[in-house]
Structures are given as structure tokens and as C-alpha cells.
Amino acid sequence: MRILVVDDEPLARTELSYLIKKSSVLNKQTVKLYEAEDIKEAQGTLLKYKIDLLFLDISLNEENGFELADELKQLSYSPMIVFATAYDNYAVKAxxxxxxxxxxxxxxxxxxxxxxxxxVKVLNSQNNNSVQVQKSGSDILSIELEDRNVVIKKLEVIAATVNNGVLTIETSKQKYETRKTLAWLKERLTEPCFLQVHRNAIVNIEDIKEVQPWFNHTLMLIMNNNSRVQVGRSYRKELNQKLGL
Incomplete structure (x- = not known):
């Protein structure tokens, strides 16, 4: 389990990290513990590692922990959040x-x-569900929309991106918007042709039409349906290997 403690007070971070390490609950877990003093440092850790659990303070100097909680909707996965704060009046909002x-x-x-x-209970449940999904081996994907469910073949998916908490799944003929997460989709698109190229995007590499250089040493993918998908810097190496670039 990867745990990130975010607090602007060094003593509070140290105390909470100590109690986490000391906890008997994690005896059967392999734990990696990270710390951050502000939102920017936390963002860097969240992008570099797949954090399972976030202990998040609400008052972070001039920042607010709810800002980071809101940004987590843009990630390809959803870390669990425990607000760890001196204020009890934010519980309902939390x-x-x-x-x-x-x-x-x-x-x-x-x-x-x-x-x-x-x-731990949630993580074990997620792992069990993931195993069940992998065992099912279905070649179709059921997408839950606002008013109905649609069923498509997985290999019809050209790209999928997340923006403002909405997951858009694109095929050659249609775009589908759902409130499911990119992590949910990634669990189902297990075929080798699907690759995550950004914290907010998965593409079918067999549907890449062009690879263009982009700002800050990143890349832009032009897909067969003419949609454009940006490649994150941390994902570029794996994409290069897949495409033989």
C-alpha cells in the first residue's frame, strides 16, 4: 500500500507517519510512505506513484486541501482520502x-x-474485483451513460480521455461520456494494444495515425478518427518502446 501524508506542519507529518508505521493494521501489507508539505509537492508524488491512500490536511498555509481533493478527479485512478485536520467543522464537506x-x-x-x-478493506475489495474482471475475459465493454447502457467491442475503442471528471470513450463512429473513471476502464482494456499515455488518457496504439512533437518535450498523437491525445512526459518512454521510436 502506498500512503501519502500531506501536511504543512513538519511535526504533524512526523507524528502521523509514525502512527501509520506503528499500526498493527498494516502488518500484512507492504507499505511505502511518502510525505508532502503542500499541494504542488503532493501533485508530484501523485503523478510519479500510484498512491492508494492520502492523509490530507485541510489548512495548508494559503492553500486548501479540498483543492487537491477536487484535482484527484483528473487522475486515472482514485486514491482514498482521509482528511487529517485540527478542524471538525469540515466533516460534512469532507x-x-x-x-x-x-x-x-x-x-x-x-x-x-x-x-x-x-x-485495507476497500483495497482488498478492489483487488478481488480486479481479479474477477480479468477472469471474465470478455471482449465487449458495457458503458453506463446517463440514460442507458451501450455495449461495444473493446477493440473498437480508439481513445479515452478524462476532463473535469467526465470520461469520454471514442470509437470511429461515436463518442460516449460517462462518470466512470479511467482506472475503471483500464481494468477492462487488458489487451496489449491499449496503452495509458497520460494520467488522463488511454489509446489504442493500433489506431495511432501520427506522432507529433509537442511542447515541453512531450508528444501529440493524432488518432485514426482525427482526435488528438497528448502524451505525458512520464509515459513517453513506454510509448516509444511500443512503437519502436
Whole structure:
């Protein structure tokens, strides 16, 4: 389990990290613990590693932890969030944005353990669901729209991108918008032709028409349906290997 502690107070980060490491709940888990003092540093860690659990303070100098929680909707996966703060008046808002738990300062081992127990339970459930999806081996994809479900063949998918929490799945003939996450789609598109090229995008490499240089040493993909998909710098190496560039 990868855990990120975000707090602008060094002593609070140290205390919470100590209680996490000490917790008996994680005895059977391989834990990697990261720390960040502000949103920018947290963003860098979230982009570099697939964080499973985020302990997030609400008051971060001039920043607000809810800003980072909102940005997580743009990721290809959804880390669990535990708000760890000195303020108890944000609890309702915290759970409105999907927080797993809400832990107050000063931190206590028992409350930290309870939050970790919830996270372990969710993580185990997700892993079991992932195994079941892989075993199903279906070549079709069911997409839940606002008013109906549509069923398409997986290999018809040309590209999928996330913008403002909306996942857009493109085929040669149609675009489908759903509230599902990119992580949900990635679990189902297990064929070798599908590759994540950005934290917000997956493409079918067999449908890439052109690869063009883009700003800041990134690339822009032109797909067979003429849609454009940007390649993130951290994903460029794997794309180059797949395409033999």
C-alpha cells in the first residue's frame, strides 16, 4: 500500500507517519510512505506513484486541501482520502467529496488504526474485483451513460480521455461520456494494444495515425478518427518502446 501524508506542519507529518508505521493494521501489507508539505509537492508524488491512500490536511498555509481533493478527479485512478485536520467543522464537506474517514488532531493511534482498517478493506475489495474482471475475459465493454447502457467491442475503442471528471470513450463512429473513471476502464482494456499515455488518457496504439512533437518535450498523437491525445512526459518512454521510436 502506498500512503501519502500531506501536511504543512513538519511535526504533524512526523507524528502521523509514525502512527501509520506503528499500526498493527498494516502488518500484512507492504507499505511505502511518502510525505508532502503542500499541494504542488503532493501533485508530484501523485503523478510519479500510484498512491492508494492520502492523509490530507485541510489548512495548508494559503492553500486548501479540498483543492487537491477536487484535482484527484483528473487522475486515472482514485486514491482514498482521509482528511487529517485540527478542524471538525469540515466533516460534512469532507464526506461530500467522498472521503473515507476524517481524523482530528492531535492524532491518536486508535483513530489512525480505524482509518487504515477502512482503507485495507476497500483495497482488498478492489483487488478481488480486479481479479474477477480479468477472469471474465470478455471482449465487449458495457458503458453506463446517463440514460442507458451501450455495449461495444473493446477493440473498437480508439481513445479515452478524462476532463473535469467526465470520461469520454471514442470509437470511429461515436463518442460516449460517462462518470466512470479511467482506472475503471483500464481494468477492462487488458489487451496489449491499449496503452495509458497520460494520467488522463488511454489509446489504442493500433489506431495511432501520427506522432507529433509537442511542447515541453512531450508528444501529440493524432488518432485514426482525427482526435488528438497528448502524451505525458512520464509515459513517453513506454510509448516509444511500443512503437519502436
Amino acid at each position: 464526506f461530500d467529496v467522498g472521503a473515507l474517514d476524517y481524523v482530528l488532531k492531535p492524532f491518536e493511534q486508535e483513530r489512525v488504526d480505524q482509518a487504515l482498517q477502512k482503507a
